[in-house]
Amino acid sequence: MGLMKMFKEDVDVVFDQDPAARSYVEVILTYSGLHAIWAHRIAHAFYRRKFFFIARVISQISRFFTGIEIHPGAKIGRRFFIDHGMGVVIGETCEIGDNVTLFQGVTLGGTGKEKGKRHPTLKNNSLVATGAKVLGSITIGENSKVGAGSVVLHEVPDNSTVVGIPGHVVIQDGKKIRKKDLDHHKLPDPVYDRLNQMEKEIERLRNQLDEVEGVKHNEH
Numbered sequence: 001m002g003l004m005k006m007f008k009e010d011v012d013v014v015f016d017q018d019p020a021a022r023s024y025v026e027v028i029l030t031y032s033g034l035h036a037i038w039a040h041r042i043a044h045a046f047y048r049r050k051f052f053f054i055a056r057v058i059s060q061i062s063r064f065f066t067g068i069e070i071h072p073g074a075k076i077g078r079r080f081f082i083d084h085g086m087g088v089v090i091g092e093t094c095e096i097g098d099n100v101t102l103f104q105g106v107t108l109g110g111t112g113k114e115k116g117k118r119h120p121t122l123k124n125n126s127l128v129a130t131g132a133k134v135l136g137s138i139t140i141g142e143n144s145k146v147g148a149g150s151v152v153l154h155e156v157p158d159n160s161t162v163v164g165i166p167g168h169v170v171i172q173d174g175k176k177i178r179k180k181d182l183d184h185h186k187l188p189d190p191v192y193d194r195l196n197q198m199e200k201e202i203e204r205l206r207n208q209l210d211e212v213e214g215v216k217h218n219e220h
Contacts, residue, residue, distance in 0.1 A: 003041055006078060010037050013079040017101060033082030036068035043072035076100075077124070091119035093137070098124045103148075105131040111153070123158070 014031060015021050027034060039062035047055035055072035063069045067086040070076075074090045077098040082088055087105040090096075093116070094108045102108075106128045110118040121139045128134060129148040140146065141158035152167035161171040169177050 003045070006041060007038060009079050010034055010081075013081045013099075017081050018083060032066040032068065033085040033088075036062050036066040036070060036082060036085060036088075037076070037080055039066075040070040040072065040074070040076060043070075044074070044076070047072040074119075093117045094119040095121040097122060097126070097142075100125070101127045103128065103130040107133045107135070109133065109135050111136045 011024065011027055011034065014027050014034060021027050021031075039058055043055040043058035043062070046052075046058065052072075059070060059072045068082060068088045070088075070090040071092040071094070073092040074094040074096070076090075076094075076096045077100065079099045080096060081101045082103075083101065084104040085102070088102055089107045089109060091109050093110075096108075100122050108120050108122070108128075117137045119137065120134045121137075122128070122134075123140060123142040123144075125143045126140045126145070128140070128146040129150075131148055132146045132150045132152065134140060134146060134152045136153055138153070138155050140152070140156045140162075141160060143158060144156050144160045144162070146152055146156070146167065147161065147163035149165070150163050150167040151165045152162055154167070156162050156167075156169065157172055159173045160169045162168065163170055171177065
């Protein structure tokens with residue numbers, strides 16, 4: 001698909017997802033998320049042709065004006081939407097499918113440990129809410145949502161909702177997921193239980209001994 005057609009789709013998706021969008025002029029001139037996406041599409045075209053320096057210059061200029069940092073190596077599909085995008089960071093090896101939405105403060109980053117593919121993959125129709133961090137070479141499944149402020153470090157299945165730190169699935173295929181009992185400090189400890197039992201037995205024997213000694217003392 002040509003860049004101009006993708007540019008038009010990027011504008012159309014703003015009207016689909018943002019009720020505040022009133023006119024094409026307003027969207028094209030004032031939406032920083034749209035500007036960042038367009039700059040990335042141009043930078044990525046240079047990046048694929050190995051004009052790495054030009055690609056980086058474009059991405060850094062875009063970052064300066066929009067507050068959104070997208071590495072030119074990131075692969076981004078059609079109808080990508082960044083809503084109120086200040087602080088969004090997208091790493092070099094990210095792969096983003098079609099109809100994906102990100103909100104402000106989202107980080108699609110690495111953990112600092114991997115080599116090669118070290119950033120997330122977001123499949124079609126996924127959504128990452130405000131302030132969420134998706135880290136490492138993991139996949140967010142199709143039609144899945146990451147809740148605001150979550151930190152996701154593991155794979156997310158299709159049709160799921162993830163919340164929390166660390167992120168865990170609370171809804172999958174429309175059904176609530178029962179949260180696992182993670183209170184490991186409350187798990188049975190057979191050694192502790194046995195020692196506790198022995199301590200009670202010693203206390204019982206001590207009381208019996210005191211009673212016997214008391215009886216002998218009274219007899220004398």
